[in-house]
Amino acid sequence: MTPLLEAVQPRSAEPVPAAASLADPMLPRPFEVRRVQAETYDTYTLELAPADGRPLRFRPGQFNMLYLFGVGEVAISISGDPGRPSPLVHTLRAVGAVTRGLCALKKGDVVGVRGPFGNEWPLDEAAGHDVVLVAGGIGLAPLRPAIYRLLAERKRFGRVVLLSGSRSPQDILFRHELERWRSRFDLEVVVTVDYAAGDWNGLVGVVTTLIPRAGFDPTDTVALACGPEVMMRFATRELERRGVPTERIYLSMERNMKCAVGFCGHCQYGPHFICKDGPIFPYRAIAPIFEIREV
Amino acid sequence: MSLQPLSALLAQTPLFQGLPAEDLELIAGCASNVKFDAGDFLFREGGPADTFYLVRHGNVSIEFFAPGRGPVTIQTRGEGEVIGWSWLFPPYTWSHDARAFELTRALAFNADCLRGKCDKDPRLGYELMKRFGQIVHERLEATRLQLLDLYGGDRDPAPRGRTAAKR
Amino acid sequence: MREGSTMNVLERDALDLLFTSLKERGFTLVGPTVRERAIVYDEMFSAADLPWGWTDRQEAGTYRLERRADDAAFGFTVGPHAWKRFLFPPVQSLFRAERSGSKMALRPAGPFAARYALIGVRACELAAIDRQDKVFLGGTYVDPVYRQRREGAFVVAVQCGQAGGTCFCASMGTGPRAGSGFDLALTEVLEDGRHWFLVEEGSERGTEVVATLPVRAATEEEIAAAGRAVERAEAEMGRTLDTEGLRELFLRNYENRHWDRVAERCLGCGNCTMVCPTCFCATVDDVTDLAGQAAERVRRWDSCFTIDFSYLHGGSVRSSIAARYRQWITHKLATWTDQFGAPGCVGCGRCITWCPVGIDLTEETRALRALDHGAPAAPQGGAS
Structure with missing residues (x-):
């Protein structure tokens, strides 16, 4: 029986610098679009430069609120290198009015940015251990800053394994980067797709089926997962079955978000606010509600 | 190839690990080493399921061929994984193609031989059934997850097909 | 009663002087008034706007205004409005953006300041304001709208002399007596043909306002009479909630x-x-x-x-x-x-x-x- 009553509060990492304006956290800063890169047919990477020249420093796993003039605001994870905060890099999928508009921006256009918000992937805790990253779909984007950090500080970690699942070969994000990473000897990268026609010469199957055979020592591993909730449920089960302790499994959660600072109430998930207590939670903190419907 | 006896090799595989030495000997008696080049078929849909494979190295795709659509890969299998369970169930016929998409080495098990041994020794039969049941269970779970089409997306991932995956 | 707090008596007819004093200090007065057959919180100009002689009868799904036998000003409980409408407005501009060419300028919508005197805040409502304080002021980020309005507000609490049919503040430990969180607290007493208010000071600002009013120190008997009124409210809570576990x-x-x-x-x-x-x-x-x-x-x-x-x-x-x-x-x-x-x-x-x-x-x-x-x-x- 899951101990429902011991809803552990997520470990709050050391306080993350509040780069959003403390005086008026609802006011965005203007950023200029430097580059728009199509990753797939519906996913784009934006490179943004701060109009005031002040780079937006962030920690891997954090997100920003991107404001499209007159249309609205969306919470989007930062997908760039935390070691190179300028330009600011976001990868987003065109699914709603705001994201469609953002993906259609051109060089020179201006967007509003509030952030960074939320907590970070527990990379300091992962130091000295193996690290397995399980990414599903666009979930690879919020994990990419963690990968950059892991590679930049590669000696601090044991084996590093990236398991990445996409819907089909044409949905694979950061394709060239994945290939580059795959050629490294200090990183195991396994890419799989759910559906493939004849010309795909790679793995087919859901990303969670990669967990049993991936090269990490389950008793000494920190697992970071990001993707659709159902995928994370399966991933968590496979990781546990393999022997990864629940307290070492971290998930990046998502809910509707309007303010990102705990005022609007939308992103509540049981006792947690995804925006300020998350988005990254140790699985143990959310286990009591993780499999309950419509929380 | 390996100088160690086949039974010792089997003991290291997820499928057979933990079985008593005499069982491993028995099973090894039905096994042989095989090699497939990229593009080789392990077996074809409709063919007799007289063998199953345990991949030692490489990757194999589980495919269906649809006219006008070409081969569609449902899943791939790699190192340490089992290919084929139709040999356990009448009419012992393969229901899909299996093709190596890179150089693949595997252990091939003679189904007649193994079925005979299982029939003679129900304890061994039950043990193998449990292990294959586990594999079937895991594959079914993975397939269900695939059916959910988790990641969404506007574009049909497999043109002219796979509409069943959408509601 | 608060230890060491000053208790004074303000006669019914002098209540309007409190309103005048607050207006002179630059506050916009908001408080209970009868509108559309309910007691709502709205801008007030004088004590005459209070719902003198009105009460409300409440049950699940039911709210009715009724005439009282006396002319109490605060002889009702709480209506459909809450004070959050003044501290956390139902509609609030957050920022404005202007575009020229590809450039965009973003300007804060503030200042959000407003100086409200909230008149007639019940104990449960003080607790509610405290709960919203924790949301908007208690974390890393502070809501600038709420902060400016909250800091500017002058709170005149009213001790409940009766409880409504759906009240259960006693169960939640938030009332009916307001102990703190106000600048002034009034207890309305109608006894033996007299109609007066016990005025309790909760802050220096409150004390300053009282200094402008024609009050006199309350006697022990008057303080006891006010206490009895609140006890009555506690005894007639229409609902209870078991908060154990x-x-x-x-x-x-x-x-x-x-x-x-x-x-x-x-x-x-x-x-x-x-x-x-x-x-x-x-x-x-x-x-x-x-x-x-x-x-x-x-x-x-x-x-x-x-x-x-x-x-x-x-x-x-x-x-x-x-x-x-x-x-x-x-x-x-x-x-x-x-x-x-x-x-x-x-x-x-x-x-x-x-x-x-x-x-x-x-x-x-x-x-x-x-x-x-x-x-x-x-x-x-x-x-x-």
């Missing part, structure tokens, strides 16, 4: 079938969230001018009962009414405590009164308790 009760009953039964009655209208003095959820709207050169972002009260509230690319997380009611009540009575250290319910009873189908949070909690299988048994547990 409340948080745990809700946390272990996410999957209780009771939520489906509530959903058979709940309309999902969100009235309960609109009248609730602690509910703080908001959404935003983005609007542009016709030329598309100026845009504004506006925050509006939102309700967790709307289907869009939990929208996440492709659908709502809480698509069933059962899940939305469960979210609301579980937040109020359980998870709010995890988030802010106290329950989100102060026992004012508004959600019960203003529910069009009379769903009663105290009743639903009782029903859940009756269906609760309790905490998982300890592994070694024997019969006790």
Whole structure:
């Protein structure tokens, strides 16, 4: 029986610098679009430069609120290198009015940015251990800053394994980067797709089926997962079955978000606010509600 | 190839690990080493399921061929994984193609031989059934997850097909 | 009574001088007044705007104004309005954006300052303001709108002399007596043909205002008479809520079938969230001018009962009414405590009164308790 009553509060990492304006956290800063890169047919990477020249420093796993003039605001994870905060890099999928508009921006256009918000992937805790990253779909984007950090500080970690699942070969994000990473000897990268026609010469199957055979020592591993909730449920089960302790499994959660600072109430998930207590939670903190419907 | 006896090799595989030495000997008696080049078929849909494979190295795709659509890969299998369970169930016929998409080495098990041994020794039969049941269970779970089409997306991932995956 | 606080008596006819004094100090007065057959909180110009001689009768799904036998000014409980409408406005501009060419300028909408004197704040409502303080002022980020309005506000509390049919502040430990959190607190006393107010000071600002009023020190008998009035209120609470193990009760009953039964009655209208003095959820709207050169972002009260509230690319997380009611009540009575250290319910009873189908949070909690299988048994547990 899951101990429902011991809803552990997520470990709050050391306080993350509040780069959003403390005086008026609802006011965005203007950023200029430097580059728009199509990753797939519906996913784009934006490179943004701060109009005031002040780079937006962030920690891997954090997100920003991107404001499209007159249309609205969306919470989007930062997908760039935390070691190179300028330009600011976001990868987003065109699914709603705001994201469609953002993906259609051109060089020179201006967007509003509030952030960074939320907590970070527990990379300091992962130091000295193996690290397995399980990414599903666009979930690879919020994990990419963690990968950059892991590679930049590669000696601090044991084996590093990236398991990445996409819907089909044409949905694979950061394709060239994945290939580059795959050629490294200090990183195991396994890419799989759910559906493939004849010309795909790679793995087919859901990303969670990669967990049993991936090269990490389950008793000494920190697992970071990001993707659709159902995928994370399966991933968590496979990781546990393999022997990864629940307290070492971290998930990046998502809910509707309007303010990102705990005022609007939308992103509540049981006792947690995804925006300020998350988005990254140790699985143990959310286990009591993780499999309950419509929380 | 390996100088160690086949039974010792089997003991290291997820499928057979933990079985008593005499069982491993028995099973090894039905096994042989095989090699497939990229593009080789392990077996074809409709063919007799007289063998199953345990991949030692490489990757194999589980495919269906649809006219006008070409081969569609449902899943791939790699190192340490089992290919084929139709040999356990009448009419012992393969229901899909299996093709190596890179150089693949595997252990091939003679189904007649193994079925005979299982029939003679129900304890061994039950043990193998449990292990294959586990594999079937895991594959079914993975397939269900695939059916959910988790990641969404506007574009049909497999043109002219796979509409069943959408509601 | 507060230790060491000064108690004075203000006669009924001098009450308006309090209003005058606050106006002279630059406050906009807001308080209870009769409008559209309810007692609402609105701007006031003098003590004459108070609902003299009116009371309210409240039950689940029912609110009626009635004439009192006397002419008490505060002889009612709480109406559909809560003070949050002044501190956390229902509609609030957050920023403006102007575009010229590809450039965009973003300007804060502030200043948000307003100096309200809130007149007639009940104990449960002080607790509600305290709950919202924790939301908007208690974290890393502070809401500038709320902060400016809250810091500017002058609070005149009123000690309840009677309780309503849906009140249960005594159960929630928030009333009926207001102990702190006000600048001044009034207790209205109608006894032996006299009509007067006991004035209690809660802050230096309050003391300064009292210094401008024609008051005299209260006698012990007068203080006792005021105390009796509040005791009366405590004795006539229309509802009770057993708070024993409340948080745990809700946390272990996410999957209780009771939520489906509530959903058979709940309309999902969100009235309960609109009248609730602690509910703080908001959404935003983005609007542009016709030329598309100026845009504004506006925050509006939102309700967790709307289907869009939990929208996440492709659908709502809480698509069933059962899940939305469960979210609301579980937040109020359980998870709010995890988030802010106290329950989100102060026992004012508004959600019960203003529910069009009379769903009663105290009743639903009782029903859940009756269906609760309790905490998982300890592994070694024997019969006790």
